[in-house]
Amino acid sequence: MIHKFLNKTTFTSQEDFIQNFRINVPDNFNFGYDIVDAWAEKDPNKLAMLWTNDKGEERRFTFADMKRYTDQTASYFQQLGIGKGDKVMLILKRRAEFWFSTVALTKLGAVVIPATHLLTKKDIVYRCNAADIKMIVCAGEDIILDHILQARPECPTLKHISSIGPALPEGVEDFQTGMRNAAPFVRPAEANTNDDTMIIYFTSGTSGHPKMVAHDFTYPLGLICVAHFWHNLKPNSLHLTIADTGWGKAAWGKIYGQWISGATVFVYDHEKFTPADILQKIQDYKITSLCAPPTIFRFLIHEDLTRFDLSALEYCTIAGEALNPAVFDTFKELTGISLMEGFGQTETTLTIGNMPWTTPKPGSMGLPNPQYDVDLIDADGRSVEAGEQGQIVVRFGTKKPVGLFQGYYRDPERTAEVLHDGVYYTGDVAWKDEDGYYWFVGRADDVIKSSGYRIGPFEVESALMTHPAVLECAITGVPDEVRGQVVKATIILTKEYKEKASPELIKELQDHVKRITAPYKYPRVIEFVDELPKTISGKIRRTEIRKKD
DSSP states (O other): OGGGTBSOSOOSSHHHHHHHOOBOOOTTOOHIIIIIIHHHHHOTTSEEEEEEETTSOEEEEEHHHHHHHHHHHHHHHHHTTOOTTOEEEEEOTTOTHHHHHHHHHHHHTOEEEEOOTTOOHHHHHHHHHHHTEEEEEEEEOHHHHHHHHHHGGGOTTOOEEEEEEEOOOTTOEEHHHHHHTOOOOOOOTTOOOTTSEEEEEEOOOSSSSOOEEEEETTHHHHTHIIIIIISOOOTTOEEEEOOOTTSHHHHHHTTHHHHHHTOEEEEEEOSSOOHHHHHHHHHHHTOOEEEEOHHHHHHHTTSOGGGSOOTTOOEEEEOSSOOOHHHHHHHHHHHSOOEEEEEEOTTSSEEEEOOTTSOOOTTOOBEEOTTSEEEEEOTTSOBOOTTOEEEEEEEOTTSOOTTSOOEETTOHHHHHHHEETTEEEEEEEEEEOTTOOEEEEEEGGGOEEETTEEEOHHHHHHHHHTSTTEEEEEEEEEEETTTEEEEEEEEEEOGGGGGGOSHHHHHHHHHHHHHHSOGGGSOSEEEEOSOOOBOTTSOBOHHHHHHHO
């Protein structure tokens, strides 16, 4: 399948990758028909998804199964009046119905809006009215349905709520019955063009209302590089990405590129994340490929890995936040596997990454993906030299690369701020070394300017995280009359140090940072807290800390 879309599918070096990587985009590409149905025709018994949960249940879905279930789901949606361009929000956690619904909506030319189960009534009202959502399909749990039903009177465009069960209150459609009783699916004559909107993500937003990031129907092709190269997947790979389906990370690791590559997606549907359970699943199902954010790997390395047989695990990738070198080193020591870091945004696919033919440098995001023309620029728009900090931008001229978003839905002003003159401005700051490897510094708004120095929060956080007292931390700048700003560390202490918060510990932590990194970066202000302000997706809201200060 992958050969349909790439001129070349294997590379031996970064130079080879840069020169020969090309994505061939067919007219009116539709992931449902051109990938799922195509696999069902070519190899119907090929395993598409292996689904398990924390109750001991297991389901296996071939591509023939996926075609049948997605056709039934599409027909059910059709009978409810869902068609081309209609917005449908999916609050389905890690239930199999997420995959049925996502592909079904794509087959209809409708717009998929993934959402987390953590949304409150207020969040649902905002999303429904911002995007004119016509239908919500949700996991049938009381707390989710309660929030949706409370929101419904304030959502005039919301015509249907469908529950996959078990809860099915009055006024809510029965997804399972509707799917089972659906008439034979009739494929629309013209489901979509490549330029139509296929999926919209509401970003969690570290400030203000969430943005609506819109991607067109070629977006799955933009994720080929994620699965086939960065994840290093093969047709016999069993891949696990640890992510809720409400986030863009699920699109990166749980459906599109994986199925284009012919790999099997492993899904573990669990209520509470338990590191030992994840390791047990890797052992029992012989998972070959794992992708997770650094937070997950931090939990994994604190388990006794000798209790688990991880010999089937071949490859691990890491993204979602910057990787502390200490995590890389420890995981490598315990497993022999290098964590291959990558960088991208909801607005893009993988933009920078460590590929199988490269040697990763612990803490580096890697090298640019040739799918994008990546550069670092200063405030004047000048490309910076090696060692200089600059904002990460993607240059594209008159034709946007496959995988770059269309813009912020219904927000032309915000779109124009970041997407103009043939350049996408990511808002993230990095620097690159003499070998061309990129190193994350922080969001442009988070970079601290102190006594003429530019200090990225991540490098100070990385230094602090190597001290046994620090469980989690956030670095911000606080105003200072002499230096302009000084570095502040807001720290959650580990259990062992909870009772040891003192001026002596503050001094110890400051000295520790001075030893680990350049002394001028040490936090002159340290505050111990019980929790850090975070977005709904778990990202630290440094802006809230700055406002409080």
